[in-house]
Amino acid sequence: MERTISTGVFDRQGRDSISGPFFYAALTASLLWGLVVTAIVAHKVIASQYQPGLWEILLLGLALPIVGIIVALKSDNPIVSFIGYNMIVIPFGIILGPAVNHYSQDVIRNAFMLTAIITFVMGFAGTCFPRLFENMGAPLLLSLGALVLVRVAQIFIPEMQSLGFIDYIAAGIFSLYIGYDMYRASVVQKSLDSAVDISVDLYLDIINLFLNLLRIMGNKK
Secondary structure, rough: OOOOOHHHHHOOOOOOOOHHHHHHHHHHHHHHHHHHHHHHHHHHHHOOOOOOOOHHHHHHHHHHHHHHHHHHEEEEEHHHHHHHHHHHHHHHHHHHHHHHOOEEEEEEHHHHHHHHHHHHHHHHHHOHHHHOOOHHHHHHHHHHHHHHHHHHHHHOOOHHHHOHHHHHHHHHHHHHHHHHHHHHHHHHHHHHHHHHHHHHHHHHHHHHHHHHHHHHHHHHE
């Protein structure tokens, strides 16, 4: 579930259609919606003891989210973008439920708390100290590409699955991406559609950060 696709919302320029405070309020509400919906769906899936097969994982964890990202990317209508957003968060909840259920409640709780702290700190830094992140685009993109290749290799080479330091590197990349995306949100055209679209990127950053922290803490246990 790496963040391999990013919306093109950050390339938009022009006159703002909503105020800055309303933009950030809409962005926060949209992001919280996605995270809460994912958590609720994951909880219900755990309660039902559902276990997805390979094709279901590919459909729910890859195909549908990619379609959802494309829908959000291509649309300038916030309602359509929001529909695309939900095509990501609901399938992810179905897949995350069984995956998270392998860990203890303490590990899940600690990973959640650390994810929340990192998200707040990096989001604050990206908004208030933009110069720290304005030149990170290319290095982060290269790092993400290398991470995706390593993750693919881990699927086919079992010996690489024991390389725990990869999870630390991945957590660092997605932490920086939170700050970078918040920096880019501060310079983008302010509109409801942009707020929804940016929440897609931040949602993927946070979910991937949480998953990597979960693996790190789970391995320690």
